[in-house]
Amino acid sequence: MSDLKRTLFYERHVEAGAKMVDFGGWEMPIQYPEGIVTEHLATRSGCGLFDVSHMGRFRITGNDAKAFLQHVLTSNVSALDLNQAQYAIIPNENGGAIDDAYLYRFVEDAYILVVNASNADKDWAHLTREIKAFDAQIENKSEAVALVSLQGPKSKQILSDLADGAFLTEPVKNALGTVKLGGKTVHIAKTGYTGEPVGYEIFALREDGLFLWDELVKHGAKPIGLGARDTLRMEAGLPLYGHELGFDRDGNEIPIFAISLARFAVSFAEEKKGMIGRAPLERQFAVSSRILNRDFSDLNALPRRVRPIALTGRGVLRAGFPVFKDGKEIGYVTSGTMIPRYVVENQGSLLETFTDQKAMRSIGLALLASDVLTDDIVEVDIRGSKISAVVPAWHLRSDAPPYARPIVLDAPEESKDKPSADLPLSALNLLKKAADNHLWRQEQCINLIPSEMTASRAVRLLSGSDPSFRYAEHKRTASFNDHEVFYYQGTKFIDEVERALVAELVKYFHCTEVEARVISGQMSNVTVFSALMDYKNRLDRKHTPKRLGYILNNHIIKGGHLSAQPMGALHDYVAIDPTTERSAVVNFPVLRENLFKIDVEETKKVIERYRPEFIIFGKSMVLHKEPVREIRQFVDEMKIPTTIMYDMAHVLGLVGSHFQMPFEEGAEIVTGSTHKTFFGPQRGVIAVNYKEDELKYDLWKTIQTRAFPGAVSNHHLGTVVGLLMAAYEMNAFGDAYQKNVIANAKSFAKSLKAAGLDVAGDPAISYTETHQVIVKTGYGTGPEVAERLEENNVIVNYQATPEEEGFTASGALRLGVSEMTRFGFGPKEFEQLANLIADCVLRNKPIAAEVAKLRAGYTTLGYCFSDEEVSKALDALATTSGM
Structure with a gap:
């Protein structure tokens, strides 16, 4: 092989005992002493290091x-x-x-x-x-630049260690970055040829190549040969x-x-x-x-397509084997072999883990007739024997990082419940289980999920009372001087309630108008998006409506709301940019030193470049105030026509002087959920600050028509009544509640930090300006830690941080103090809780009994009307309504 070319890393391969072969004119390692199977599994479970410097x-x-x-x-x-x-x-x-x-x-x-x-x-x-x-x-540049590939769930940690924790790339496929590894400047790309959801390719100067290879190996990367590279790409269907x-x-x-x-x-x-x-x-x-x-x-233009193929009978797929269906040859295997996988425990759940057992399967790719469908049964001719096979959708999925997950043919299907064989018994069991669950959640658990709130007894009773199962559709009608006209009788009470509710919410938000018929925060957003699109097209009703142009929002990985994403509620309303062929959405840049906070100066550059016609503030992972005032001032100065909305779903109950006054700061529209930090039942709300003599008041009118009849028919009247009581409570007790929530969050964050936990955020502001606290637990460990805490009566969210690829890779917990603040917790109680959480998370100590004991002293909900007269009225309502 003396005439073959060699990469910079040839000596390293030989020193490691690799078997060298001719690969396209290059002398390359096909495998190392442990073999292809071991190398394949090492990449899937750890980190594989590939020499790809032979590529052009x-x-x-x-x-x-x-x-x-x-x-x-x-x-x-x-x-x-x-x-x-x-x-x-x-x-x-x-x-x-x-x-x-x-x-x-x-x-x-x-x-x-x-x-x-x-x-x-x-x-x-x-x-x-x-x-x-x-x-x-x-x-x-093939000679001047060394190229290696680092693939597998541990590759990120290895690179991060070498980079001293510096930012690598955005946590999405195909993202790039420039960073120093061991003091050497390199380009890194979140790309690869293995199907791994976490993997990188590293471009370095040739003179730095050997140093980087040695450092990567020293930090735990395992050299992998071309044999396993082939099985990995084959399993991934590449x-x-x-x-x-x-x-x-x-x-x-x-x-x-x-x-x-x-x-x-x-x-x-x-x-x-x-x-x-x-x-x-x-x-x-x-x-x-x-x-x-x-x-x-x-x-004719596409007679055959490349499809995954898997043997169900005994044998080994090899390239060139003919494939038959119904006795007719339909193509041939293009790539195939025996490929290993780890056997897993808890298959089908976030707690799925590899065991030390492995299994083999004969899979590959085949060029088959284009009319072959997924799951079709076929046969492969293996040396004269017809062996059964199937055409699966895929062999491997990469959409649940940090692991690539094999999709096996014999995986057990999720069981489906059968209808009850004894309906009276099932009804009794349901009542008992509901009572047990209520007792557990309300008296034994400490609830720290930021998006949840126990409603007061008054809100709950009113939400279940008549008219909870009635109808009251209504609409403003020009012929009746724009008064609300109801389509049903028996609606005078709910009419009175809705008008009072609007008045209270207008007071709470310091705005001009409120639409309260929407029944969720997501519906609130969809209603606004629909209204904006309709408003945009109001001058031309004879052509297909144009979608919304560029939209600026918080990316979901940075904590943005799902409903404000193009794959969420924006999906049907945002245009496709014909230049990029992607949704016309750009994201708020964040500070490199604090990924939880918007970078205002960089945002101004984005706004200048894209001139978005719609700006959406708001997050579900929120530690900071949104820079509404700064962005409003900038778009006004630049004379950029836009609409600014603040989706306050998680912080709706914090509107006020202790947090933010959105309309005073320049928001035009506020949407939100009424059951997170707000005191209400599960509903939504839309508030605007347009005045009747303003052009955009027509947008408000459109929002109303998109709410009804656009979004709702029956708008769940019982919870409307409950929401009115919640609005009374917010306007009566909100100031003290908001002050204590924010103080408790800051105190809780400091206590968690003092207890040894890794609290995210800016320590200069006690880590948070909201009701939320983020605790990092380690990459990919969030679901397991959250499950462990639930077993110990502490209910939290696992949370992906801005550095992580998605919820399955969550390495943090999202904690909220709002509900327990209503139950009477203060800094002292949150300090006790912080120490208990640290015992459970850091030392795996059982804390369920201590948590139940702590919770037992705090079961009375505060910040609500609770005097003797109200209590008597509630008892009377409960008796009257049968509740």
Whole structure:
């Protein structure tokens, strides 16, 4: 193998005992002494280190760099922001693949394109030929830059340790960053070829490569050879050029849309009119779209697609084996082998864990007729024997970090309850269990979930009394001087209640108008989004309504509300930017030194760039006030026409001088839930501060019509009555309650810190300005710690912090003091509780009895009307209503 090329790390592979082989003209490690199975599992459970310096690395610059890349790649390069990467394919004129690649943008004025090692020379020739028509330059950086890949659930911690805790990248796929590892400046990308949800590729100067390799190994990364790299990518369903891309076994070109990644990797944006192979790719896309609708009438442009395949009979899949369905050959295996997985405990739950047992399965990929459906039963010809197999949706899922999770064919299905065989007995059991649960939650547990609040007896009784099961639809009608007209009789009481409720909420919010018929915070937001879209289109009712343009919000990973995300309630109302082909949503930047707080100065830059027509403040993980005043002042100065909304769902009960006065600070609309820090039953509310002589008062009128008849018919009248009592309570006791909630949160945070727990936030403000406290427990440990606390009568939320990929990777607890403040807790009690929590979390000490004992002294709800006259009236209501 003397003529083979070697990477910078060749000596390290040999020293570690690797078996070296010829791979595309490179002498590379196929496996280390422990073998492919061990290496595969080590990556899935820990951290694998891969030498990928054999791959080609090209740097593209110049005035036409983007235009050139739009021409030679399938991806939409205009969608590639700074510090982002994207998967792409280098197409030929026939709609086939010259290669697949990854494009990185670490700096503003340059791109890095990484291509397959075996195709690097071919790709270089093609790209250098095509670039001659553009004012752009391409450089081959393959020798100057070392490239390694770090993959697996522990890779993040290893990198973080080497970076001394510095910020790596945003915790999303394809994010990029520049950081110092062991003192050496490197570029890192949250990308990889293993299917791992947590993994990185590291670009370093050649002279720093060996140092970094040694440091990564020293910190726990396990070197992995190409054998396991292949099994890992196969399990993840990722294509390999020469198998799933390029040419099939008969010498025919495999269409790019034969692989599922094409739907993400191919763009037909306006800017890509000159893309190589666009016309055949459009034909492939058309067929692919029809296939999704199970229209197989014309498959000429896409006769076969690459699909996962798994043997259900005995045998081992190998590339080239024919596949049959109903006796007819429908394709062949493109990649296949025996692939290991760990056996897990608690399968199907967040507490799922690997055991030390492993299992093997024969899985792979196959190029099959395009009319083959998921879960179809097929047969594989293995040396003359027809062995049963299935076409599953996938072999592995990566959407529950920090682990990639095998999807196995024999996994037990979730059991479904059967209807009761003894209805009277089931009814009695339900009553008993409800009573037990009520006793446990109200007298033995300490509830620290920030989004929950026990309502007063008055609120609960009123919410269940008549008219809780009645109707009272009503609407303002111009013919009757814009008075409310009810569609039902027997509604005079609820009419009186609703008018009183609006008056109390207007007083509470210091605003002009309130809509209280919406029955949840999510519905409040949907109603506003619908109204804004309708208002935007009010001048043209003859065409399809335009969606909302750019929207500025808090990203869900940074604590933003689900309902303010494009995959949440915004989904049907936000436009797609035709340039980026993504939802027209941008996020508030946050301070690098405090990821829980909006960076106002950077936000101003975002606003100048995008000029959002809608700005949504508000979070569900909230430690700080939102900078409403600063942003209102800025958009007014810049004369940017926008609407500012504050979704105060979690802090609705804190509106006031101790926290924020949203309308005084410049918000136009406030939405929220009435049952979190507010005292009410589970409902929603919309408040605005528009006046009748203002243009946007018409938006308020639209909000009303989108509430009814747009969002609700029956608006749950019992809880409307309950909400009125809650509004009376807030206006009577809110000032003292809010002051104590914020003081208790600060005190609780300091006590938790003193007890040895890792409290997030700014210590200069005692970690919080709200009712919430965030405690870090360690990456991915939040669900287990939350479960342990529940077993000990402390009810909390597990919470992903802004550094973590999602709720399954939660490494923190979100705690709220509002409910226990109403039950009489003060700094002393919260200090006791902090010490108990520390015992449970840090020392795994059982604390259930002590928690129940502490709670037993605090079972009377405060900040509500409780004098003798009210108590008698409540007893009378309970008797009258049968409750």
